[in-house]
Amino acid sequence: MQSKGYAVLEASKPLVPFQFTRRELRSGDVALEIEYAGICHSDIHQAREEWGPAIFPMVPGHEIAGVVIEIGDAVTKFKVGDRIGVGVFIDSCRKCGSCKAGLEQYCVEGMTGTYNGYERDGKTVAQGGYSDTFIIDQDYAITIPANLDMAGVAPLLCAGITLYSPLKNWHAGSGKKVGVIGLGGLGHMGLKFSVALGAHTTVFSHSPEKEADAKAMGAHDFVVTKDPKNLASLAKDFDLILNTVSADIDLTPYLELLKLDGTLVLIGLPGKPYEISTPTLLAQRRSLAGSMIGGIAQMQEMIDFCGEHNIVSEVEVIEPSYINQAYERTVKSDVKYRFVIDAKKF
Secondary structure, three states: OEEEEEEEOOOOOOOEEEEEEOOOOOOOEEEEEEEEEEOOHHHHHHHOOOOOOOOOOEOOOOOEEEEEEEEOOOOOOOOOOOEEEEOOEEEOOOOOHHHHOOOHHHOOOOOEEOOOEEOOOOOOEEOOOOEOEEEEEHHHOEEOOOOOOHHHHHHHHOHHHHHHHHHHHOOOOOOOEEEEEOOOOOHHHHHHHHHHOOOEEEEEEOOHHHHHHHHHOOOOEEEEOOOHHHHHOOOOOEEEEEEOOOOOOOOHHHHOOEEEEEEEEEOOOOOOOOOOOHHHHHHOOOEEEEOOOOOHHHHHHHHHHHHHHOOOOOEEEEOHHHHHHHHHHHHOOOOOOEEEEEHHHO
């Protein structure tokens, strides 16, 4: 299948228009026409080789929302015309304990990324969603509810599931107090989900100007973190705190906000390891944990939850020609709250 999109031809260079050939449709595959593709900060890290050596040319993108245009002869999950989504991975070993438990993102052999890697055959280079078409095994795509705006859906396939999964795993809900550090592309999804799950939700931010947005999205409280006194007054008050920022912040003041058996979950990826205060963990039997996206079953659960509660990401839709400017603005956190490419313009 011929496809056109935008690619990085070598590390740290601007993205440029790019035409390429996708692999043939296999019996269990579906082909989709991409309508919208989100821009994730991890796209930028990989395009700039900030996470190690990469494969070029690289078509980034793992927040993909589109419509099925063709199916393989063994496909039973989808039909032509269905609205479907593709996220951070497109395959896994399918036989390890994690895969069998529906936790494909923790595949023992390693999940197959949507781009910047090889498919399971070890030969086919996976190219991502900054393009007009895509091919995916039916088992690694999900159905998008009819009532959700497709542009707002695209970031749910990464930013959405990345926050939904820890909230569910640590049982956020009625009677629980949840804190969300940061109100960006990830944080605003954590806020929306936490509120919808029934938890009392507080946003921690160094930007006072974001309070109005946080309250509009349902935040019960908003704490400006520039003044340490604002945190100290909330000691031993939270069941769960989600750290969505990638900055090198001091975690100790946030760990001190956790009550007995509370958990601080790391979601953002900082540039260097955190320093951890062991006495703070011991004091209230607190836990420090990490979480990464979610499996296919939970992705479907998440998107269905979004359909029921009319939840989508706050987005700025752009044309492909604006991708490079969007990258620079994303690095500067100058977006409310996620850039989404109109893939119909490729």
